[in-house]
Amino acid sequence: xxxxxxxxxxxxxxxxxxxxxxxxxxxxxxxxxxxxxxxxxxxxxxxxxxxxxxxxxxxxxxxxxxxxxxxxxxxxxxxxxxxxxxxxxxxxxxxxxxxxxxxxxxxxxxxxxxxxxxxxxxxxxxxxxxxxxxxxxxxxxxxxxxxxxxxxxxxxxxxxxxxxxxxxxxxxxxxxxxxxxxxxxxxxxxxxxxxxxxxxxxxxxxxxxxxxxxxxxxxxxxxxxxxxxxxxxxxxxxxxxxxxxxxxxxxxxxxxxxxxxxxxxxxxxxxxxxxxxxxxxxxxxxxxxxxxxxxxxxxxxxxxxxxxxxxxxxxxxxxxxxxxxxxxxxxxxxxxxxxxxxxxxxxxxxxxxxxxxxxxxxxxxxx
Numbered sequence: 001x002x003x004x005x006x007x008x009x010x011x012x013x014x015x016x017x018x019x020x021x022x023x024x025x026x027x028x029x030x031x032x033x034x035x036x037x038x039x040x041x042x043x044x045x046x047x048x049x050x051x052x053x054x055x056x057x058x059x060x061x062x063x064x065x066x067x068x069x070x071x072x073x074x075x076x077x078x079x080x081x082x083x084x085x086x087x088x089x090x091x092x093x094x095x096x097x098x099x100x101x102x103x104x105x106x107x108x109x110x111x112x113x114x115x116x117x118x119x120x121x122x123x124x125x126x127x128x129x130x131x132x133x134x135x136x137x138x139x140x141x142x143x144x145x146x147x148x149x150x151x152x153x154x155x156x157x158x159x160x161x162x163x164x165x166x167x168x169x170x171x172x173x174x175x176x177x178x179x180x181x182x183x184x185x186x187x188x189x190x191x192x193x194x195x196x197x198x199x200x201x202x203x204x205x206x207x208x209x210x211x212x213x214x215x216x217x218x219x220x221x222x223x224x225x226x227x228x229x230x231x232x233x234x235x236x237x238x239x240x241x242x243x244x245x246x247x248x249x250x251x252x253x254x255x256x257x258x259x260x261x262x263x264x265x266x267x268x269x270x271x272x273x274x275x276x277x278x279x280x281x282x283x284x285x286x287x288x289x290x291x292x293x294x295x296x297x298x299x300x301x302x303x304x305x306x307x308x309x310x311x312x313x314x315x316x317x318x319x320x321x322x323x324x325x326x327x328x329x330x331x332x333x334x335x336x337x338x339x340x341x342x343x344x345x346x347x348x349x350x351x352x353x354x355x356x357x358x359x360x361x362x363x364x365x366x367x
Contacts, residue, residue, distance in 0.1 A: 005108070005196055005238045008303070009296060010206055010231040010363045012318040013099050013108055021093040025062040025072055026085035031095070031205050032076040033104075034061060039075045044068045078104040082205035086228040089207070096318075098203055098230035105198035106232060108316060113240065114193040116314040118179070119325060120273040121187070121262050125178050126330040132178055133334055139173040140331060141338060147345055163346055170346075171326070185255050190248045190263050194241040201237075203230045206363040208319075211290065213358035219288030221364070229318070231363065267312035274313040275304045277324055285360070293362055322357045 024033045040047055045068070053059050065072065073079070078100075087093035098106050126133050147166050151159050180186040210225035244263050249256050262269065282297035304313055315324040323329060332339040343349060349356035 001242050003240050003242050005240055007199070007232045007234055007236040008300065008313070009234055010204070010319070011108070011316055012096065012208070012229045012231050013112055013316065014229075014318055015097040015099040017097040019095040019097055021087040022061065024086075024095070025065065026082060026087065027062070027072055029081060029083060030072075030079045031082035031086070032072040032079045034075055035077045038077075039065075039070075042070055042075060044070055078202070080203040080205050080230055081233075086205065090226060090228070094227060095205055096208075096227060096229040098232065101195075101198060103198075106203050106230070107198050107238065108196045108232075108240075110193035110195045110240065112316055113196075113314065114188065114191060116316055116324075117191060117193070117266065117270060118188055119327065120270040120314070121266070122175065122178055123273045123327050123330060124269045125262070126327055126334075133330070135177045136174045137331070137335055137338060139177055140171075140342070143170060143173050144338070144341055144345060148341075151345065167346060180255060187256060187259050187262060190245045190256070191266070192241075192243045192245065196238040196240040199232050199236040199238045201233065201235075204233045205229070206231045208361050209364040211288070211360050211362060213288055213355055217287065219285070219290050219360065222359075226364075267310050270312040270314055271304050271307065274315065275301055277315060277320075278304070280323065280329070281360075290360075290362075293360075319361050319363075321360060 019033060024031050026032075039045055040050075050064070053064065065075065085093075086095055099109060100106050126136060147162070147170070150162055150166075154162065176182075179188060183189075205228050208227055208229050210222045211219040212222050212225075214220050246260070246263065248254055249260050278297040278300045282294045282301070285291075285297065286294035300313070307313070328339065328342070331342070343356060344351075349358065
């Protein structure tokens with residue numbers, strides 16, 4: 001089945017790479033990401049001269065290329081819409097890269113979409129299956145005890161190293177209580193998600209600002225936590241292939257019996273998760289004085305209600321944050337004490353601050 005994907009708010013799925021001011025040139029509302037190979041192949045460029053100039057502290061790609069009459073589109077890998085020059089707006093001028101295909105066209109990997117679906121299904125299962133929730137709590141408690149014992153008596157540096165390693169695998173035992181005991185018996189084997197096609201219209205570069213909930217209960221911009229990022233803009237469209245292998249449910253040895261409903265009703269379950277997440281975000285943002293951002297989530301709930309059968313909404317990428325990528329809120333609702341231990345052990349949030357998470361990343365309008 002082919003799905004049409006539409007971006008409802010700017011999305012960033014990181015490639016892990018960061019562009020510095022030496023990787024791009026801004027001109028007339030566009031950010032041109034340069035190709036050194038194309039530059040060196042240009043007939044007006046002398047490699048030895050360029051190497052010497054690049055060693056100077058005041059070297060500027062824009063001045064160099066314009067001074068030789070070289071057009072930016074001729075030496076760029078790709079370009080993205082950008083209202084202002086990041087190198088002049090922020091001291092560092094770094095830009096987080098969005099993931100792209102080998103032809104530098106932006107897309108969203110199927111693994112990112114499948115991961116969001118996985119979180120949605122686990123969230124629903126923990127909400128409506130008390131027996132599963134109890135087993136999940138027990139699995140979390142066992143795993144937490146193991147981590148606490150590993151941390152005991154260690155120096156601070158060793159503890160930080162252990163915490164970094166454990167964070168990525170901590171929820172594995174809990175997840176296996178629902179999805180299956182090993183990858184061969186995992187429910188998500190029945191869900192196959194391909195990478196999206198390239199998004200029409202390309203990328204834009206936006207200023208992403210972290211907002212922090214301060215003592216007065218207001219969300220305030222952290223000027224020290226601002227960075228530019230390549231974004232899929234609102235309204236961008238692509239397609240993806242989503243298929244279900246329901247034959248897996250015919251094999252009793254896989255232990256999937258009774259879980260067919262999670263595949264059959266997947267769109268509805270994803271929307272239930274997205275609706276509650278939007279409800280919580282609206283409440284948090286409105287309470288913090290971010291009315292415009294809160295209105296987005298209010299309107300999003302209306303869109304979820306109006307979706308046609310089979311359509312669904314997922315939070316994807318860098319922006320949605322901790323709550324959209326974990327089922328921590330389910331654990332908190334079930335056992336406040338256990339959740340507090342998790343926060344303490346993994347140094348989540350500020351000690352003595354009840355609210356967690358208390359920061360949000362928002363794409364900020366140009367100042």
